[in-house]
Amino acid sequence: xxxxxxxxxxxYGASRFPGKPLxxxxxxxxxxxxxxxxxxxxxxxxxxxxxxDERIAAAARxxxxxxVMTGPAATGTDRVAQAARQLSPRPEVVVxxxxxxxxxxxxxxxxxxxxxxxxxxxxxxxxxxxAEGELERPQVVKVxxxxxGDALYFSRAAIPHRRAGGTSPMARxxxxxxxxxxxxxxxxxxxxxxxxxxxxxxxxxxxxxHGHRIRVVETQxxxxxVDTPEDLERARAMLARA
Numbered sequence: 001x002x003x004x005x006x007x008x009x010x011x012y013g014a015s016r017f018p019g020k021p022l023x024x025x026x027x028x029x030x031x032x033x034x035x036x037x038x039x040x041x042x043x044x045x046x047x048x049x050x051x052x053d054e055r056i057a058a059a060a061r062x063x064x065x066x067x068v069m070t071g072p073a074a075t076g077t078d079r080v081a082q083a084a085r086q087l088s089p090r091p092e093v094v095v096x097x098x099x100x101x102x103x104x105x106x107x108x109x110x111x112x113x114x115x116x117x118x119x120x121x122x123x124x125x126x127x128x129x130x131a132e133g134e135l136e137r138p139q140v141v142k143v144x145x146x147x148x149g150d151a152l153y154f155s156r157a158a159i160p161h162r163r164a165g166g167t168s169p170m171a172r173x174x175x176x177x178x179x180x181x182x183x184x185x186x187x188x189x190x191x192x193x194x195x196x197x198x199x200x201x202x203x204x205x206x207x208x209x210h211g212h213r214i215r216v217v218e219t220q221x222x223x224x225x226v227d228t229p230e231d232l233e234r235a236r237a238m239l240a241r242a
Contacts, residue, residue, distance in 0.1 A: 002092030004113055005046045006038040007083050008065070009076035010099035012053040016228055021056045021099050023232055026239050030226060031056060032063030033102035038095075039064055041109035046091070049099070050083035075203060077178075081189035084182055094185050096178045100226040102235055104177075108221040112179040115217045122184040123207055124215040125151070126175035128222060135167050141174040141202060143216055151214040154202050172216070175223040178204070184212075 010021040010031050017023070021031040031049060038047045049060035050068045057067035068086050073079035080096045093116045095109055108126060115124040127143050134140040138156035146152055153159065154174055162168040180188065194209030196202075207214055226232050 003045050003089060004043055004093040004095065004116070005048060005084070005087065005091035006041070006044050006095040006097050006109065007068075007080045008034055008038065008047070008049045008060075008097050008099045009073070009079040009083075010049050010051045010053075010056050010060070011073075011079070012051075012056060017226070017232075020226065021051075021053075022059055023226070023229075025102055025232060025235055028063070029059040030102055030232070031059050031065075031099050034097065034099055034104060035060060035063035035065035037102075037104045037106060038097055038109060041106035041113070043110060043113045044095070046087070048083055048087065050079045052079075077185075077203060078189050081185050084185060091182050094180050094182050096180065096185075098176065098225060101177070101224065102226060103224045103238060105221045108175070108177065108219050111217045111219055112177065115215050116179050116181070118215070121215045122181050122212065123188070124179045124217055125204065126177055126219045126221070126223075127172035127216050128175055128219050130167065130171050130173050131222075134173060135171055141176070143172050143174045144170065145172070145216050149216055151204075151208065151216050153208065154200070154204055156200055156202070172218075173223075174204075175219060175221060176204075176225075177223075188212075 014020045022029045048066040050070050060067045068083040070082040135158045142159050143154045144152045160168045194206050197205040
């Protein structure tokens with residue numbers, strides 16, 4: 001598979017939670033929790049934080065990550081692609097891990113790297129079983145897959161629709177962590193946004209709309225992104241129970 005890096009995009013000016021990467025959680029900045037957990041994943045050669053803010057860069061270094069300064073970026077994926085171009089040696093596989101996942105399980109990252117050991121896979125992501133009541137929630141993105149595990153479609157709608165009623169046993173919730181072969185990461189970041197991507201507000205649909213495949217890997221990691229100060233309090237409570 002070659003060199004595998006985890007690159008974490010992090011910016012200061014999140015609209016719903018400004019300064020989020022530096023919010024203190026269990027005595028250290030949020031971004032440190034993400035970096036430290038990523039460093040525990042087997043097969044990861046380097047963890048880097050891609051940011052345009054020196055305060056976040058300093059905090060990332062404190063968590064054992066390399067800080068990579070980037071310019072303006074439309075999305076986190078664009079920021080990750082910028083950072084990958086600056087790293088030497090260049091990675092062969094890049095895991096794009098969001099900077100607001102302080103409870104990320106190293107095993108989830110390892111599952112993505114296992115998928116990337118197949119040379120035919122250019123991009124991979126995770127899915128988990130749906131919890132009760134999640135099928136109808138647009139905040140929970142659903143994915144349906146082909147028999148070989150490649151994604152057919154991602155949607156905020158309830159897919160697949162079961163004509164007989166109830167929730168299909170094939171229904172899965174998407175967990176928004178991605179692995180890319182580095183050349184495809186650059187190609188993906190350069191693609192024009194697709195119409196379905198814009199309608200669903202789901203960046204991963206860009207790959208499908210342009211005819212590329214995404215391998216989907218099963219995980220038990222539920223995903224927990226800190227989007228608001230209330231989420232931060234929930235993360236504090238979860239860590240206290242761990």
